[in-house]
Amino acid sequence: MTEIPLTNAAPPRPAASFRRPDRRIWLGILLLLAIGIVTLAPIAYVIGASFDVSAIGRPFKFGLAGWNDLFTNKNSLDAIYYSFLLSVRVPIAIIAAFLISWLLIRVQIPGRRFIELSLWFGFFLPVVPMVMGWILLLDAHYGLLNTLLQKLPFVHGPIFSIYSISGMIWVHLSLTTIPIMVILLTPAFRQLDAAYEEAADIAGAGITGTLRRITIPLLVPAIVTAFVSGLIKSLETFEVEQLLGTPAKIFVYATRIYDLINWEPPLFPQAMALSSLFLVILLVLAVVYQRYLSRTGDIATITGRGVRMRPRRTSSPWAYAASAVLILYIVIAIFLPLMILILGSFTKLFGFFFIENAWTTAHWREVLGDDRFLRAAFNSIFLGTAVGLIGILVFSLIAWALVRADIWGRGLISVIIWLPWAIPGLVLGVTLLSLMLNIPGISWLYGTVIPLVLALLIKELPIGVQLLRNSLGQVSGQLEEAARISGAGFTATFRRVTLPLIAPMLVSVFLLIFAGTIRDISTVVLIATPGLRTLSLLMFDFAVGGRFESASVVGILIAVLSLVITVIAFRIGNRVGIGN
Amino acid sequence: MRRGTLGALIFCLVLASVPCWAADWQDGAGPEWQKLLEAGRKEGKLVIAGRPDMAVPMSAAFKRDTGIAVDFLGGEGREQLTRIAREMRAGQVTIDIVFGGQGMIPFVNDGFMKEIKPQLILPGVTDVKNWTRGQLKWVDKGNAYLFEGSEYVFGWALLNSDVIKPGEIANWTDLLKPQYKGKIASFDPRVNGPGQAGISYLADLHGVDFIKQLFGTQDITIANNSRQLVEWVQRGNYPIALATLVTEIENFRQAGVKNLAIGQMSDGAGAVLGGSSVIAEPKGAPNPNATAVFLNWYASRPGQEVFSATWKVPSLRNDVHVDGIPDYVVPKSGATYVDQYTEAWYLDRYLGQYQAVLVDLIGK
Numbered sequence: 001m002t003e004i005p006l007t008n009a010a011p012p013r014p015a016a017s018f019r020r021p022d023r024r025i026w027l028g029i030l031l032l033l034a035i036g037i038v039t040l041a042p043i044a045y046v047i048g049a050s051f052d053v054s055a056i057g058r059p060f061k062f063g064l065a066g067w068n069d070l071f072t073n074k075n076s077l078d079a080i081y082y083s084f085l086l087s088v089r090v091p092i093a094i095i096a097a098f099l100i101s102w103l104l105i106r107v108q109i110p111g112r113r114f115i116e117l118s119l120w121f122g123f124f125l126p127v128v129p130m131v132m133g134w135i136l137l138l139d140a141h142y143g144l145l146n147t148l149l150q151k152l153p154f155v156h157g158p159i160f161s162i163y164s165i166s167g168m169i170w171v172h173l174s175l176t177t178i179p180i181m182v183i184l185l186t187p188a189f190r191q192l193d194a195a196y197e198e199a200a201d202i203a204g205a206g207i208t209g210t211l212r213r214i215t216i217p218l219l220v221p222a223i224v225t226a227f228v229s230g231l232i233k234s235l236e237t238f239e240v241e242q243l244l245g246t247p248a249k250i251f252v253y254a255t256r257i258y259d260l261i262n263w264e265p266p267l268f269p270q271a272m273a274l275s276s277l278f279l280v281i282l283l284v285l286a287v288v289y290q291r292y293l294s295r296t297g298d299i300a301t302i303t304g305r306g307v308r309m310r311p312r313r314t315s316s317p318w319a320y321a322a323s324a325v326l327i328l329y330i331v332i333a334i335f336l337p338l339m340i341l342i343l344g345s346f347t348k349l350f351g352f353f354f355i356e357n358a359w360t361t362a363h364w365r366e367v368l369g370d371d372r373f374l375r376a377a378f379n380s381i382f383l384g385t386a387v388g389l390i391g392i393l394v395f396s397l398i399a400w401a402l403v404r405a406d407i408w409g410r411g412l413i414s415v416i417i418w419l420p421w422a423i424p425g426l427v428l429g430v431t432l433l434s435l436m437l438n439i440p441g442i443s444w445l446y447g448t449v450i451p452l453v454l455a456l457l458i459k460e461l462p463i464g465v466q467l468l469r470n471s472l473g474q475v476s477g478q479l480e481e482a483a484r485i486s487g488a489g490f491t492a493t494f495r496r497v498t499l500p501l502i503a504p505m506l507v508s509v510f511l512l513i514f515a516g517t518i519r520d521i522s523t524v525v526l527i528a529t530p531g532l533r534t535l536s537l538l539m540f541d542f543a544v545g546g547r548f549e550s551a552s553v554v555g556i557l558i559a560v561l562s563l564v565i566t567v568i569a570f571r572i573g574n575r576v577g578i579g580n
Numbered sequence: 581m582r583r584g585t586l587g588a589l590i591f592c593l594v595l596a597s598v599p600c601w602a603a604d605w606q607d608g609a610g611p612e613w614q615k616l617l618e619a620g621r622k623e624g625k626l627v628i629a630g631r632p633d634m635a636v637p638m639s640a641a642f643k644r645d646t647g648i649a650v651d652f653l654g655g656e657g658r659e660q661l662t663r664i665a666r667e668m669r670a671g672q673v674t675i676d677i678v679f680g681g682q683g684m685i686p687f688v689n690d691g692f693m694k695e696i697k698p699q700l701i702l703p704g705v706t707d708v709k710n711w712t713r714g715q716l717k718w719v720d721k722g723n724a725y726l727f728e729g730s731e732y733v734f735g736w737a738l739l740n741s742d743v744i745k746p747g748e749i750a751n752w753t754d755l756l757k758p759q760y761k762g763k764i765a766s767f768d769p770r771v772n773g774p775g776q777a778g779i780s781y782l783a784d785l786h787g788v789d790f791i792k793q794l795f796g797t798q799d800i801t802i803a804n805n806s807r808q809l810v811e812w813v814q815r816g817n818y819p820i821a822l823a824t825l826v827t828e829i830e831n832f833r834q835a836g837v838k839n840l841a842i843g844q845m846s847d848g849a850g851a852v853l854g855g856s857s858v859i860a861e862p863k864g865a866p867n868p869n870a871t872a873v874f875l876n877w878y879a880s881r882p883g884q885e886v887f888s889a890t891w892k893v894p895s896l897r898n899d900v901h902v903d904g905i906p907d908y909v910v911p912k913s914g915a916t917y918v919d920q921y922t923e924a925w926y927l928d929r930y931l932g933q934y935q936a937v938l939v940d941l942i943g944k
Contacts (some may be wrong), residue, residue, distance in 0.1 A: 141816055141817050142815045246803065247812075263771060266662075347836070349835040352835065437670035438670055526663050530651035530652060530653045533654075540654075541635070541655060544632050578876075
């Protein structure tokens, strides 16, 4: 088969108003400063604090204790090793997610809406209660699945052990890694012009040939972004490792930092040195990613000659078989622990199904009758929506500047955008708290909603910008050029051409930010005032107080709320997007 | 004696025998208190940082008794300390009252805390007859900053009675027996909380070499969540747990779980702790009048009843009697306990001797 040339490889052609060199330079400097301040300030604080061996709040005292400890302490080295070992789930997830996305969007297998919505729902489910559900299913001593399987005559002893590397990888894959990868890849599939695949079909390529030579190369930027994001995020995950790793004496980067900060006395220099090391790892990944993207360039699949989003719909038995396999996976990976979570919320003691008078609705009545619940629900919806809307606006402007405006310092900006992910949420929270309280002129912001919005925007900046950047890269600049030739200004072009063309990704980014905001605990726990506590913080409070039952009620309600928002966002996205 | 006179006498005796808890907690308060209460109501609310399980009962009871609302900041105690430490050092305090333990002593010594003692003005609070120790209990050596409302015994192991038979573990030293290797879990002693107190008590009792031996040979599993710890014991993952919270144990028992046993040891009565009953007020707290009202209310009968009922621990007030407090946390007369909630113990024993050892037990 002959290679199909990937035309419209979208050389970054600057927009008309940014063709003057001085404008490009000034815009670049301005953007670099704006992004630099919000991303580099926490990083500078972390690096500085890694050399500060004084007691908390005392004047700075230079010392290398933190760094010495990092390279000599076996526990720190083990934590780094386990972090990388557990990140093996990322390549597994990217392959699985690519296949699932392809089946959902290009093949359009039966039951695709249910599967896609279930994956979104799975992603929204709060991690801690779901992990508790998995523990009830897979604990070696009392796990329901282990107990059931041991009733078989040929099974002696527990089959599964949740407190293990494989247990942690499975929980990650099922709860977050595969769902998030599908969420990241499906919008890119949606923006794929079917004409390329049809051309391959006509040229005689089979399904695998088309996938290998057309679909995958066209989606490389999205796949690489998902892979790099997943890898970085996998290194800083916390809840699963704390619940499942601690009993198995498996500590990772994030749990190690949490311990170092929470021990008495806290070992801040060591925690900050470990964060700084992670910063180096992240920078290497970001630079490699940036250089790779610069070399390959963006591949525009939506061009001025029109676009057809028609899927490779098939009703072959294979499509039904694939659908059955995926639905089975969804049932096992999402609905089984969810069922345990729901049942647990109706038990007197979470997970104790076989004690006398085990069942009660008291926890639901307690949560729904609690004044804090309504306030937290309002705060969550308000914050999620505000951060989501501000996020997609700001991030799409940054992405546009990176893809279209050909500004000065584009590569550098692309790299520093990743920096907020170099530090775990708790460290970011401590850092922002310290910066806000100590920088004259901004301390009045402390206690208002602004630091919360800012912190959450900073946290979501890397994924938001990178996804929208890739999405814009899939849209040929010719379309915006045509709008401008027709007399539209920048704002009209951006609003009426650019944004609708990347609507699927805007919806996804909004939902990711929304979910990230209402699920976040670590970043906001130190800066949220009592009046601004969110549902996830209410859930956290219940869990800290040992009330797992009430925590699971709040967790279920968070997921339901997120699902409602997802459905609404999809409908809005369909209405304004290129589907219409 | 005539019938009328007898009746009057009985009435007087009944009145005299009515326990003082029946009296209003504000009885005898002078105009100064009324002025304070009015000023507090004008402020309208105060912000309290404490254990999340106290949020609803304490806020509701305080509002009921004073008309002043509470904004309650929950979360982990260590995160609250991280936050309040930075606020105090930056001079921008947003929290009026902090519930905590001895971890606040360094802040007192650094001059960040406001004296509570002069703010306690209700007769029912200042009258030493109302307190079991014959005086109010303070954790700080100046007896003015860190007020302790309750005191309970801590120094027993939680056992799974299906696995560990009664009397099988009678002394703390029994835990060193080889058959218990891999069977013991403990709250993390490196973190401010029950693990620190429980394991420090073992060091108080048998010296630091004992805890080094215990953690060095018995492959003890560490937990950071008290609920998880109790569940492990109940399910049999680890049939022995050190340093568990009484509230968690009692929640399980009230739900009908039968196999949780308290292992009282013959080689030590235990330590007495104040837990989260210790309150402090940072200097520059935003609602000083409402805070002063709360301090008086908390040290009075209704405040202590709420705390006692929520935490299932006895109050240091004589007139607080709450159902459901288990025997094993009530100090016994005649027994000798280590009082860990004193500045001397915290500075000399804990910071001076144990802290480094506790961190090294499991490894930095």
